[in-house]
Amino acid sequence: MSELKLMKGNEALAEAAIRAGVDAYFGYPITPQTELIEYLMSQKTEERTGMVCLQAESEIAAINMVYGAASTGKKVFTSSSSPGVSLKQEGISYIAGAELPAVIVNVVRGGPGLGTIQPSQADYFQSVKGGGHGDYKLYVLAPSSVQEMSDFVEDAFDIAFKYNAPVLILSDGLIGQMMEKVELKPQQKRRTDAEVIAQCGSWATTGKTKDRERNIITSLDLQSEKMEARVHRLLKKYEQMEKEDLRxxxxxxxxxxxxxxxxxxxxxxxxxxxxxxxxxxxxxxxxxxxxxxxxxxxxxxxxxxxxxxxxxxxxxxxxxxxxxxxxxxxxxxxxxxxxxxxxxxxxxxxxxxxxxxxxxxxxxxxxxxxxxxxx
Amino acid sequence: MTEEIIIAGFGGQGVLSMGKILAYSGIMQDKEVSWMPSYGPEMRGGTANVTVILSDDRISSPYLKVFDTAIILNQQSMDKFEESVKPGGILVYDPNGITHHPTRTDIKIFQINGSKLAAEMGNKKIFNMVVMGAFLKIKPIVKLENVLAGLKKSLPERYHHLIPLNEKAMKIGMNNVTPYQVASQFAHN
The missing domain is CATH 3.40.50.920 (Rossmann fold)
Known part of the structure; x- marks a missing residue:
């Protein structure tokens, strides 16, 4: 059963993540994104669905927790606002390089520097032109309503797992903090360990069994030919995104x-x-x-x-x-x-x-x- | 139907929650709704305002410059938002603390002495619901029963015993709102 609620964009996104059967969230508070982490904590997610929600000691810690959890094939995401997302860029580049599915939410505020806590769209370049180092791109979804804040969580994870690539939800302080009517989707079950292995066993660190090779998660490749092949593999994904997933x-x-x-x-x-x-x-x-x-x-x-x-x-x-x-x-x-x-x-x-x-x-x-x- | 409303006053007067209740009532009446708290430099100085839109259609901008209705609860907000009412629109205000009364003659102006009426009810916190009643008397865009249904849905259960008090406050507001006539020497368009 879907239900109608009046919610802030940040809250709607958080509730949608719980309902989408997400396994873990790691984040750190910052205005104008704080309602998101606050809402997740208020929902006692470990009791509701078993979803782990952790306030890390910093944004850098949070994104590296995402890196680690994503390596196991789990559905994991983090959120922050502009200065915090700048801190996450190294981790995002590693996640893109290691070809892992993860979702990052940026509820943008004005910059540069600490800037202002009011809404802004000044992180466009950072979001679509790399942000971190290296030849990578993020698939970037830009919600323009509270309903889309909710709907795009599932869409983002679908894309992340389709391509084994990080996806960014680029919101801002206006969409994050305004309230609108939102139709929430029904609760989905989190995948079981067996389902995670069935979906991601070919690459994820789900525990080596005798019948398969080790799965190694890394963004490092010191053999230039192999590294170039990896870059070409990434480029192929981006071409496919342009063909199949433009919105x-x-x-x-x-x-x-x-x-x-x-x-x-x-x-x-x-x-x-x-x-x-x-x-x-x-x-x-x-x-x-x-x-x-x-x-x-x-x-x-x-x-x-x-x-x-x-x-x-x-x-x-x-x-x-x-x-x-x-x-x-x-x-x-x-x-x-x-x-x-x-x-x-x-x-x-x-x-x-x-x-x-x-x-x-x-x-x-x-x-x-x-x-x-x-x- | 689209109704674009600004509610403006001091922080602590219940401006934001009044907007939230109005928005929830809209949902109960199958409307599209948006609620956007004040942003930008106008926040400085302790004033709070919220833009609420109720519509039968998809709402485009939640952020507006002109409004169908302004509900004004202090002088700073009067100074800022009297000019933002569309010609033919409505301005509802509480005269308590107002030194410069509105002067426009191309809009309909109403007074509701919400702070006084709430004090007489023995609960100053109910002030915003008195004003809400006044507004709904002038523009019945949502039914009283839907406001009550909205309150029931948005309030935690431990506060549900206060719903009859809210209903009473709205009815008092409805019965005490009066048209305000701009004195001819001050009138302007």
């Missing part, structure tokens, strides 16, 4: 003359901007990448033939806009708009930016005259 949402794009690209919390605010623009007869569409890697490159490339200009709306100083430009290969003007420092842009600010940076600039380039006023 995005198009809103009002069919007849759009102008396009906004936004993910997560910004996509929600941008959708309101689209509604207001449409009510004034201006044909604006919204492309919402749900996965940031893989990125909807082809969709943007195609839309660039249809629209007069694109505004990338992000709560940062301009990060995803680079991928939008690369994807559209400079066929149309692409501009960035976003507030920083923890300030959230209003739908009206987005419209103003669209008008100034795209509609008016576009018309100077193509039509010489100002063609409409949205506000």
């Amino acid at each position: 995005f949402e198009k809103i009002n794009c069919d007849d759009a003359e102008y396009l906004i690209v936004a993910y997560g919390s910004s996509a929600r605010i941008a959708q309101k901007a689209v509604e207001i623009a449409r009510s004034k007869g201006v044909k604006v569409g919204l492309l919402r990448p749900i996965t940031l890697f893989p990125f909807p490159k082809k969709q943007l490339f195609d839309l660039a033939d249809q629209v007069k200009g694109i505004l990338s709306v992000e709560l940062n100083a301009g990060q995803m806009v680079e991928d939008v430009k690369l994807s559209t290969e400079f066929k149309v003007p692409v501009e960035h708009f976003g507030r920083t420092g923890g300030i959230i842009h209003t739908p009206e600010e987005i419209l103003e930016a669209l008008e100034q940076k795209i509609i008016n600039n576009g018309s100077i380039r193509h039509h010489k005259t100002r063609e409409s006023s949205i506000l």
Whole structure:
């Protein structure tokens, strides 16, 4: 039986993890993510499902506990917010290199440094361009509602185990701390040891038996040929992700003359901007990448033939806009708009930016005259 | 139906919990809901506010600049949010502690003396439910029975004996809300 609840995004994600039959969580508190670990602790998960929840002594300890637990084929995750996720990067790189399934949650706050505890999307580069060292990528899911905070937990683990790769859920302080109606999925049983061996026995350290070779978990390969083969294996996975597991949402794009690209919390605010623009007869569409890697490159490339200009709306100083430009290969003007420092842009600010940076600039380039006023 | 509401006052007045109860009532009435506490520089100085949206459709932005209704519980919030009410919208406020009363004539303004009425009931904590009753009298977007069902679902069982008190407070609010007429020398749009 599913049930409806009013929950914060952080709480919904935590409850969904328990219900998804996750085996372990290791984390460390930090605003605006703390409700997640607090909720898990309040649920006495060891009694409810046998799930281990541990507050580690630091973020670095937590991610290395994830590394260790993931090596055994267990479903394990950690969460933090921006400064804490920076600390985890070494561990994330090792997990990617050792090809282990794990889920990392980042409830982003403003930076750099300790920055601010208010919402931000300034960790886009860190999330999709590596973050840690080496040739690896994370599969990145960007929830834009409390419902998606809940739903994406299971999706993230499915991907992590499909590819034996770490998956990042990139949220922010707005989605993490707002409350919405959420439909929770029914409780699933945690896998038994036999089921873990059946699923992961070919690679996980589940205890060597006489009839098989040792399973070794490592990210180290001192033989260059073997290491290059490992890198190529990773690249193959990323290609397959792009083919099979890209996710995005198009809103009002069919007849759009102008396009906004936004993910997560910004996509929600941008959708309101689209509604207001449409009510004034201006044909604006919204492309919402749900996965940031893989990125909807082809969709943007195609839309660039249809629209007069694109505004990338992000709560940062301009990060995803680079991928939008690369994807559209400079066929149309692409501009960035976003507030920083923890300030959230209003739908009206987005419209103003669209008008100034795209509609008016576009018309100077193509039509010489100002063609409409949205506000 | 979409109703976009800002509730603003001091921290400790029950602003956030009033929003939560309203949101829960919306769920009981099959609405989409969002509840977003105050963010950004406006938090400084001890004021608290929450944006609550109830809608029959999927809610886009949980963060807004203009609102259908503003429920205002202190002077700082009046200064900040009177201008945020959409033309034709509603402003409900508690006159207690207000030195500069609202002056707009293009919106409907109502007063509810929530702090006084709650004090008369002998429980100042019930203040927010008096104000909630006043709002629901003006805009019955959720039924009283659904507010009570929402309270029952959101409150831990040890507090369920307080639900009748909450119901009484809302009814007092409903019976005591009055339209406020802006004096002509202050009026502006």
